Amino acid sequence: MFEEFKNLWRRFYNWTVGNGPRPENEVIPPEPPPDLPFTRRLELKRSRFQERPLASRYNEWLERKSLHVFSMLYLGMSILTCLLFMALLLSTVAELPSFGDANNPVNNEVIKRYIERGGQETGAQNIVAGMILDYRAFDTFGESAVLFTAAISVLMLLGAVRRADTEEISIDLNNASDGILRRGPPSLNLKITTGFTPRIHMFRKNDAILRGVAVLSIPAIILLGLTVIINGHLSPGGGFSGGAILSVALMLCANAYGFEQVHAFFDEHVFIRFSSLALMIYAVLKGWSFFSGANHIESGIPTGTIGEILSGGLILPLNICVGLIVAGTLYGFYALFSEGEI
Amino acid sequence: MPNAFAFNIPFVSIFLAMLTAIITPLIPVKAGIKNINKATLPERVTCCVIALIGVLSALLLFALNADEPISFRFMMGHFPAPWGNELRAGPLEAFLALAFSISMLLSLTGNFDATAYDISERRRPAFCVLVNLLMASLLALLYTNDLFTAYVFIEINTIASCAIVAVKEGGKAVRAALRYLVLSMAGSGLILISICILYDITGHLLMEPMHNAIINIINTGNYINPLTVALYLMTVGLAVKSALYPFASWLHDAHGSATNASSSILSGLVLKGHIFLIIKIFCRIFGIDIIHLLRMDTQLLIFGLLGMIMGSVHAIGQSEAKEMVAWSSVAQVGYIFLGIGLNSNAGIAAACLHVTIHAMIKPMLFTAVGGLSAAAGHKKGLHELMGTFYANRWAGIGFMAGACSMMGIPTFAGFASKLSLTMAAFESRAIIWALAALAASSVLNA
Secondary structure, X not given: OHHHHHHHHHHHHHHHHOOOOOOOOOOOOOOOOOOOOHHHHHHHHHHHHOOOOHHHHHHHHHHHHHHHHHHHHHHHHHHHHHHHHHHHHHHHHHHOOOOOOOXXXXXXXXXXXXXXXXXXXXXXXXXXXXXXXXHOHHHHHHHHHHHHHHHHHHHHHXXXXXXXXXXXXXXXXXXXXXXXXXXXXXXXXXXXXXXXXXXXXXXOOOOHHHHHHHHHHHHHXXXXXXXXXXXXXXXXXXXXXXXXXXXXXXXXXXXHHOHHHHHOOOOHHHHXXXXXXXXXXXXXXXXXXXHHHHOOOOOOOOOOOOOOOOOOOOHHHHHHHHHHHHHHHHHHHHHHHHHOOO | OOOHHHHOHHHHHHHHHHHHHHHHHHOOOOOOOOOOOXXXXXHHHHHHHHHHHHHHHHHHHHHHHHOOOOOEEEEEOOOOXXXXXXXXXXXXXXXXXXXXXXHHHHHHHHOXXXXXXXXXXXXXXXXXXXXXXXXXXXXXXXXXXXXXHHHHHHHHHHHHHHHHHHOOOOHHHHHHHHHHHHHHHHHHHHHXXXXXXXXXXXXXXXXXXXXXXXXXXXXXXXXXXXXXXXXXXXHHHHHXXXXXXXXXXXXXXXXXXXXXXXHHHHHHHHHHHHHHHHHHHHHHHHOHHHHHHOOHHHHHHHHHHHHHHHHHHHHHHOOEHHHHHHHHHHHHHHXXXXXXXXXXXXXXXXXXXXHHHHHHHHHHHHHHHHHHHHHOOOOOEOHHHOOHHHOOHHHXXXXXXXXXXXXXXOOOHHHHHHHHHHHHHHHOOOHHHHHHHHHHHHHHHO
């Protein structure tokens, strides 16, 4: 029963991964273990009933079962810890102020000013954009830097292997370390592949349906992403969500036409340069804003009239920068994890 | 209020480190050059910027000592504090920034050979980026006056510190980095939950209004349980990141298998950034009376004592030099938490002193061990280092000095902080336990 279930599961798994049934994946029923010779069995049987000191019994038990016991104990303890933690958090949440109550501590002068004067002070119709990109812009700068850090780290860890794909190792047999001269070819060149071998694509190349859909939808997705980014200070959205939409267009393009096509305009160097430049523009613009604000200098950044596309001070350029970083980083992660390179 | 130049220093030093991190990938590395033992352009720029930050912090410290109102606030943007972000700088922050930049600079330059040996040429610019980001996040953790800003920079710190463990190729370092990442992310999650609860019951993220709201909560008696839970989650989250004993299982792996510069930076500075944040939260958000009321201080005291003893016991059992130094970090973090757990002005001052001294000595120990093991042909075991003193005398002398200081032998720096910890313990009620553990741990360290 269990074996059948396992078999079924494996076939289902292969089907979801897209491998399909292959002859080498078909489960061959395992051969029953060969019977122990009679004498050995007798020996085992005898040793089980022999009188032995407790210590040796304990050692034997430990040898056979300790890993199993430890893993079960570990599992049990972790489940217990999770349950305790859940109970703690749930009981805490039950005591927190109820959601949406007007007398909550959260509804204080901070929120009041954001809602009542946010529009005039930041020039942004979308109060959330005004909060994250003007009132608390330093936090958002930190958030974009988190993305940048993650992108650099992943690129460093996964992207580094590609360069050393094949290295040539030549062994000079005549000059071997033991000093004995040998006959035969004087030297031997070996090409040794290290690191990743290029992954076999799971998807089918030249998939007509995928390409047809991609042709239709990629322009629409790009337009939607750009709208969400550029209207970030007018309507819900902004750099983070718009950038995620743009990255979807890139991923679809890569899946329909192959990663090589995306390489034509977007590779590792472009990625690093784009995200560094975008973050640098962000840092310089916002740095000037912070500096002038703290020293009470007139910053010269107009807020414009609320509701127009050119309003909201720095929010529009900052949204564009954040959008570029997010789009590049998300696509970069996708490409790195599925392909091993951008 | 200091003069206009000193007033801008906290902001300038954070942004300088951040901008360097951002620009570093754009700096061309002359790829054709074969002498990998020379510093590349990004590395030089990084070292220069860190030195510049050190000089600026020294100037700030000098300016702050001269003026009367000791600390000041820096408004980040055009909106005052509860609406916008804010930095706050005082002499302690300036002093720690100075100590951190000196320590960072020395651990980068002192370990240069080991870095060139361990890290492949292609990863070295990225390593510079990560070091700069770490510097920026540490400075932001020191200067921030806003809890959520602190969380954002904790995130940067976590990712960058895991990456500089994994920058060394090889299975052990990657495995250690993975372990570090998982535990550190759990810590971040606890901190985030705690910040959410605190914001929900106080309505603020800035430290002074939060403090007032918490006093109000204690007086009225509403929401005391969520407050307690938030305090415990925050402390556990930060304790995981700063390797208080029962949560320190990642430390010896990560610090022991990383390259020397990473170990020095992680052990000397990254732990200290989180510890300083704990001190800040205890003193400026909760206040030491409320910490005592919620019984957090006793528990930190107990775990600190446990860490002091267990760290030393584990350190004795190690056979690799770097792992031994890493376990000794656990013991030293225990000392710092002992100081925090005493919950008096003297105790916290002693903890701050120990933070500074440990931030200097531990990088020195790691660098010295790196020098000795390089002299022994990049071997790690303790018995393989036998006789390397004659090959690399400076590293040997440095190791001796660092070890003496860790033991607290008079005339070495560690003696001063241990003495002040003892003096602080004399004033509190837990004196017997604290003294016994101090004595036991000192003996074990020796």
